[in-house]
Amino acid sequence: MPRRPPRHLKEYHAKSAADLARGLAAQLANTLREAIEARGHALLAVSGGKSPIALFEALRQQSLNWANVSVILVDERCVAHDHADSNTTLVRQHLLQEQASVAALTPYFDSLADPLDDAALDRLVSQANRRLARLHWPIDVAVLGMGEDGHTASLFPDAPGLEKALRNSGPLAWVRPNAAPHARLTLTLPALLASRELVLFIGGEAKHTVYRQALLQADPALPVSLVLHQHQTPISVWLT
Secondary structure, three states: OOOOOOOOEEEEEOOOHHHHHHHHHHHHHHHHHHHHHHHOOEEEEEOOOOOOHHHHHHHOOOOOOHHHEEEEEOEEEOOOOOOOOOHHHHHHHHOOOHHHHHOEEOOOOOOOOOOOOHHHHHHHHHHHHHHHOOOOOOOOEEEEOOOOOOOEOOEOOOOOOHHHHHHOOOOEEEEOOOOOOOOEEEEOHHHHHOOOOEEEEEOOHHHHHHHHHHOOOOEOOEOHHHHHOOOOOOEEEEEO
């Protein structure tokens, strides 16, 4: 019998990816409006890759005071902004359009050192953390995805850099995934769990299976389980 989700976790089941994008966009917009009304500003963290594109295109049509919204990435591949795998560029192209064009995106970097060895990544993280220090923390809502290996953000299982990313108090750390291209900068687990709200969206049966496994117990071999089994931050999981 499947284990019930933890009490702090709410599940939403959408009939289609389009329904998920519309429903989640409306929920995120409400959260951002409430943050702006309460504090005058909102900090939104979003994931990259192809999965959230439909969500971005639905969210950017939501009516709210986008000029008071700051946007950061949950994680970024260490590639130039003109690279096809750049999450920064993806967010600019698919989220920061229409009504959301006046929101302020803070990229983690402008350019990259060559070669990008561990020392260069350490410097990149330090520089990016100084940039992020200017924002209004904590994150109001962080939007997470999940891979079939159980990673979320760029918290990849058994990856070099993972231990620091799970424990460091600074907002960012670097990770070198074993089974994915490019070194990454990622929000650390403590930074994610300090958010006022977390959202995780999951599509497809293969990922549903991993998610149900992650609900069984907290296990660093499935980093998403560390997000699901914490009890400090409410989390909603959207499934399709």
